[in-house]
Amino acid sequence: xxxxxxxxxxxxxxxxxxxxxxxxxxxxxxxxxxxxxxxxxxxxxxxxxxxxxxxxxxxxxxxxxxxxxxxxx
Numbered sequence: 606x607x608x609x610x611x612x613x614x615x616x617x618x619x620x621x622x623x624x625x626x627x628x629x630x631x632x633x634x635x636x637x638x639x640x641x642x643x644x645x646x647x648x649x650x651x652x653x654x655x656x657x658x659x660x661x662x663x664x665x666x667x668x669x670x671x672x673x674x675x676x677x678x
Contacts, residue, residue: 622671622673623664623670623671625646625650625657626646626661626664627664627669627671629642629657630661630669633661643657643658643661
């Protein structure tokens with residue numbers, strides 16, 4: 606049985622975000638992407654739908670792989 610993550614986090618959502626973006630890009634490439642799909646991902650990550658579109662743009666720029674920006678110091 607897989608380990609269950611602690612309910613209080615914090616979580617590294619980068620891999621989950623990358624998977625969601627890959628799925629959205631596949632839908633877009635198949636001409637099946639809807640605004641509802643983007644809004645659903647946005648709701649899951651508690652971000653605005655335009656942020657999800659930026660993630661998709663980021664992945665498109667990096668040959669289909671979502672690449673988060675390095676944290677500013």
